[in-house]
Amino acid sequence: MVYSTVFLAFFIIASSSAYVLLENDDPEESIIWPSEFNFNAEVIDLVNAYIETLEVWYSAENNRSRVDYINGTNKVYYVGETDDDLGVEYTIHPMTTEEVKNEIVCVKADLEGEQPDFLPVTDDYEYSHEEQLDGKQVRVWTKEREDEDEELIQTTLYVYRTDYDFDVPVKMVRKGSNLKDGATIFHRMTNFKQFGFLVDAADVTLADESDCEEALNTDFKTQIERLHPHNPVHVNKAFHSYKKHHSKTYKKTEVELRKAIFHRNWMRVHAHNRKNLGYRMELNEFADRTAEELKGLTGTRPSPPIAHGSMPFPHTNEELMDLVEELPKSYDLRFQGVLGPIKNQGSCGSCWAFTITATVEGALSKANGGRNLDLSEQSLVDCAWGFKNYGCNGGQIDKAYEYVLKHGIPLESQYGEYIRRDGFCNVDNTTETLKIRGFAMVTPRNPEALKLALVKYGPVAVAIHASNNMQLYSSGVFYDIECDGNYPNHGVVVVGYGERDGTPYWIVRNSWGENWGQDGYILMSAVNNNCMLQDTPYYPIV
Template sequence: MFRVLIHYFIPGLSVGLSKMEIYLKLLIFVISSSLGFSYIIEGDEPGNNLLWPTEYYFKSETMNLKTGVVEPCEVWYSAEKNRSRIDYYEGMVKRYFYGETEEDSAKIYQINPVTNDRVTNKMVCLKYGGDELEDFLPTVDDFTYQGEKIFDGKTVQVWKSETNDDEMMYKIEKVLYAYRDGDTDAPVKLEEIKYKLWNNGMAGHTVTNFYVFKTIIKSEDLDVEKLDECDEVGQLGDNLRTDLQILHPASSRDVDKAFNSFKKHYNKKHGKHEHEMRKAIFEENWRRIVDHNKKNLGYKLEVNTFADRTDEELAYLTGTRSSGPEAVGTVPFPHSEEELKAMEEEIPQIYDMRHDGVISAVKNQGQCGSCWAFSSTAAVEGALARSNGGRNIDLSEQSLVDCAWDHNLGCNGGLLDQAFKYITMNGIPSQREYGPYLQQDGYCKLENMTQVYTIKGFARVPSLSETALKVALLKYGPVTVGIYAGTNMKFYSSGIFYDIDCSKSMLNHGVTVVGYGVRDGTNYWIVKNSWGEDWGEDGYILMSAVNDNCNVMSEAYYPIV
């Protein structure tokens, strides 16, 4: 996408260039377009500061030189009527600000397209409060006059601003080109560069060009059509889910508001140097989520607690390594291919072990690569509950992290077969006796336990056999499997997950299959994860059984009790 946008502005640019090379060429292009065909004119400083009109209309286009994103918009503003309006991308999103008091408190009406399982691109109107009346021209109190120049055939004034945001540790430089139109000024171009004070590195660079500037607007342009059909959704910032329905990642203003709402919802505390970096990551992930959901691919993504982190930072979520095709259980799988084929007609179409009351609550591995311990422990908990009449026992994942080090590495990952081998030989205590989960590698306390729960052994389910996995679930209980969990899975919200790129990668995550089903002709597995109940469908994901997506049937084990 970045290179496509660059080609739009600089046709013929080589696609083999690095992002830094492209950025430098684009920067040269922008500078040359404004400086290469102009010259500074010496002149006296104006007697007054810049003065914007109290009513105006303009079109503009903001180019983010670091990301390549171009944001066109159309704006109407009237101080007298205490209203303003902005349309993004030729009216795809329309936002109206209705001021209610002289303090500029405003109600906001947003019209935007919505797509879900029932409708595609239906335009809806939402009303919310808690914001200010938007004046879309830049505040000019801190600008100083620099002289005049010729820009696009016009004589324009050059104004410059330099400010330090000591709280956020940034220096912000702005250059504004404007011209006098009667008693007020009209903007032509605004360039803004943000530097990090701690290393003088560039944090942001945008260029906004203003077009078709007028000082008279039509009153009806500020009126919301079908006002009575707008649904009230409360105050902006009170509910992250609602805020993200209203706000849009194409708007830098909305990104600021959405990120603040995100931080409030998840109680995120970012330091001075970290805020802008986290916001940039959040914006990229939010755009990915919005773009995916527009495609209506059968499953949805959502902004969750991981949205301000990179894939590299979230590597701890996926700490399971493949044991390889040669790994086996302590006992062989008891059914031949012929027996499995004979069982196919007797297998129910849908089976959900959660309805049997033998599946323990969803847990959260936190910032520790212990999914191998959580997925194997969940299977043992379910198998024990099935054998003792449904009595759930909360077993200690921390004991595996602390003690099962022969072939595993605690919070740095582990192997599913080795986890079961350790439990077979040593047993596993309850969390109540062993102590709470720590998200850290700790001291092994197994010798001090008065009771451990044991299994007789474990078996490996034949690879790539849907029937074998279903039989294992029906006859023996939950099955621990290795899968590949990529970026989309981290933001999974609902639906049947099928990622075309998922099966091209090695497995990296341990989860527990607790059932299966079919929806609209698509078979799926019911998978219990260890990323908390607020992830996915209450901590679960429905994973497509088509083409062994994400390697669900490649490496699977179940305990024998």
């Protein structure tokens, strides 16, 4: 999405002036904000399903403002920039370490520009009509735009004119929809409450400013925990730090677009992590991309219901019942020395190819005593089209194994490096390909069978549904209700299993780079066959 200013959770923030005062007093021609005010706001995020409250004080006369979050648990004071000096931001929050518990600390940082006033810029709004709202006769202003990302952004602002000839905000509703299918992307409503016009200097002045320490240059993940996505200054700081941390560079014309997407994802991450759902999300390298742009992270096509391996799974249910007793309580192939480094498929939908090579590499290594190989994913992208695989546009795990069974996989050192694009097949120029004797499907939706396959045969290829939540996964046991009703779209590799706080999980290897998740891995809940992980598990026979 493209915005002319920073997109906030509940409004477009004013970043330059305390109020708008026009000579034309016609109420249908302008909105006039007061220069001193205090209000409470209730922010309702209808998509991410959470509510947050804040209180704001603003004083143009004192060149200061303040915002309190979570009933004052976190406070931020601002002193605006002047002709002589930079402004200052004081952030106050509790801190707990091994030595102290809930100690209140204050951190000081430079602030460029005026102190924020937390009211929307209204230049582009059009007067619509009047109506009754919360017992007041309000004027309704609207703004609508279609952006370059094929999204429709609609904003409705409800204000009423006081006897002092300035306006007071009552409610703001912002909604973003996908123009292709009408799906809601974001939908946020802010209710402004207890709006007052008298602000004392003490309300916006920190009594003990000298006690605040200078902000240290901390890493991005630590810094983001101290910032807040509802704060316009923090949005700019967080985005600047994000770009530096992930070495991001943008064209001039796309900076505001990336900042808006980043901010939207920050709101998602912030809302999710507050719910304590068992796993955490983070602002990783994908946080400045839309869901449409990230489709290249997936690419595995579901196998048909009648799909099966070239060899049957060699254990009956009766045998499984006897063998289960011998299985370890937890198991992790990462500690067996049979797995190579995490790889990155990039924007090519070749997860299916990375899934196949990882399982074949692991099975061969397990069989020959830990001799690790680096097989060529690019050879599968380029050469396996005759087996219902489509390069960077996706492939099927069972069909990819059929290709490997017939043709093998060359070493990357012989075939050439992975290029993240479809290329010419040059497998004939290689001198050696690694072969498999077959592949088998593990008994579907049987966790004990999957555990046995891991322990006896090595890593197992599976097709899952990878949602947008998974793309921002950070840590914990991942359980996603958004998988329900969807189809598999991503190939990954199960490399172990375990249990945390009573929840069983699978250890899953991904192909989105080692900076994603837990060093490239994710713990996926084994409850209710979440994300269809156990529907079509395959392993190679070497």
